[in-house]
Amino acid sequence: MPKPRNYQTESIIIKKIKLGEAGRILTLYTPRLGKIQAVAKGVRRPRSKLAGHLELLTHSLVSLARGRNIDTITGSQTINSFLPLKSDLQLTSYALYATELVNQFTADNIENYPLFDLLLETMHNLCEGGDNELVLRYFELHLLDQVGYRPQLQQCVSCHSILKPTTNSFCPSAGGMLCSNCSQSQPLTYLLSVNAQKVLRLLQNNDYSIASRLEINPELSHQLEMVMRNYLKYLLEKEIKSAVWLDTLREQTRQETLSQIAPP
Numbered sequence: 001m002p003k004p005r006n007y008q009t010e011s012i013i014i015k016k017i018k019l020g021e022a023g024r025i026l027t028l029y030t031p032r033l034g035k036i037q038a039v040a041k042g043v044r045r046p047r048s049k050l051a052g053h054l055e056l057l058t059h060s061l062v063s064l065a066r067g068r069n070i071d072t073i074t075g076s077q078t079i080n081s082f083l084p085l086k087s088d089l090q091l092t093s094y095a096l097y098a099t100e101l102v103n104q105f106t107a108d109n110i111e112n113y114p115l116f117d118l119l120l121e122t123m124h125n126l127c128e129g130g131d132n133e134l135v136l137r138y139f140e141l142h143l144l145d146q147v148g149y150r151p152q153l154q155q156c157v158s159c160h161s162i163l164k165p166t167t168n169s170f171c172p173s174a175g176g177m178l179c180s181n182c183s184q185s186q187p188l189t190y191l192l193s194v195n196a197q198k199v200l201r202l203l204q205n206n207d208y209s210i211a212s213r214l215e216i217n218p219e220l221s222h223q224l225e226m227v228m229r230n231y232l233k234y235l236l237e238k239e240i241k242s243a244v245w246l247d248t249l250r251e252q253t254r255q256e257t258l259s260q261i262a263p264p
Contacts, residue, residue: 003066004066005065005066006063006064006065006066006074007063007064007066008061008062008063008064009028009030009031009032009033009036009061009062009064010030010031010059010060010061010062010079010116011028011029011030011036011059011060011061011062012028012029012030012057012058012059012060012099012116012119012120012123013026013027013028013054013055013056013057013058013060014027014028014029014035014056014099014100014102014103014119015027015056015099015103016054016056018044019039021044022041022042022043022044022045022048023039023040023041023042023043023044024039024040024043024044024054025037025038025039025040025070026038026039026040026054026073027103028062029099029102029103029106029115029116029119030116031111031113031116031117032111032113033109033111034106034107034108034109034110034111034112035102035103035106035107035108035109035110036071036108036109037070037071037108038062038064038070038071038072038073039067039070039071039072039073040054040072040073041072041073043073050073050075050076052078052081053076053077053078054073054076055081055086056096056099057082057085057086057092057095057096057099057123058078058080058081058082059078059079059080059081059082059120059123060076060077060078060079061076061077061079062075062076063075063076080123082095082123082127084126084127084129085123085126085127089249090132090249090253091126091127091132093242093245093246093249094126094132094135094136094246095122095123095126096242096245097136097240097242097243097246098119098122098123098126098136098139099119100240100241100242101139101140101143101232101240102115102119102143104236104240105143105147105149105235105236106147112146112147114146115143115146115147118139118142118143118146119139121208122135122136122138122139125138125208125212130212131212131214131215131216133216133221133224133225134203134211134212134214134216134221135208136225137199137200137203137224137225137228138203138208138211140228140232141200141203141204141228142204144231145204149175149235150204151170151175151176151177151200151204151231152175152176152177153176153177153197153200153201153204154177154201155177156168156177156178156179156182157171157174157175157176157177157178158174158178158179158182158185158186159179159181159182161179163177163179163197164179164180165194166180166194167180167191167192167193167194168180168183168191168192168197169183169186169189169190169191169192170189170190170192170227170231171183171186171188171189171190172188172190172230172231172233172234172235173186173188173234174186177192177197190226190227190230192223192227193220193223195220196220196223196224196227199214199216199220199224200224200227202214229243
């Protein structure tokens with residue numbers, strides 16, 4: 001049975017590319033169709049009725065017409081514009097980091113409803129004004145679950161012994177933790193404190209309502225970020241562009257803070 005020419009889907013706009021003088025090619029992440037590409041004709045014109053509904057980081061109900069090579073967006077209605085994510089550069093960078101990871105780890109037209117739900121939940125969580133670093137660590141671990149790269153955090157991936165409550169190492173190439181004995185034979189590993197290991201396991205094995213109760217100091221937060229970023233970089237075999245921008249914004253904020261507290 002042929003597919004209907006016209007259809008509708010919920011979507012989160014995760015990427016946009018200019019097309020011609022006034023159009024765009026949009027990458028949409030959807031609950032039932034996975035990641036799809038679509039053309040939005042004339043969307044860059046000042047009077048376009050579609051423009052506000054098809055901005056990056058917007059949750060929209062999109063109407064499309066099937067095309068031979070790529071579908072065309074014929075209508076769109078905003079479900080949630082996530083305005084906080086667009087009015088604060090720091091929040092924008094967090095949200096774009098999440099959408100870039102979804103884009104990099106998924107292929108077109110493969111349904112993954114739990115991943116759509118995770119991305120939507122993450123955007124809501126970023127708007128809530130809590131610990132956004134914790135939001136990202138939770139997102140990263142559950143994204144990896146959904147795309148088949150769940151790291152082993154309970155036992156040594158080499159000798160399979162249960163990890164002792166001591167400093168152990170994370171090995172990106174092995175896909176998880178190494179005990180203190182096995183880590184000596186691996187060149188690229190990252191030391192993780194007992195608390196860091198506990199936090200990663202809690203984030204991995206619980207929903208966000210439990211994870212959000214954690215209070216993490218800056219040193220521990222940095223340790224968690226570095227190990228996750230290096231694992232993601234290893235899996236993707238390249239830098240995460242939005243992470244570089246995130247670092248730049250952090251450094252600017254740090255410099256501004258220092259200038260404010262420095263004596264005249």
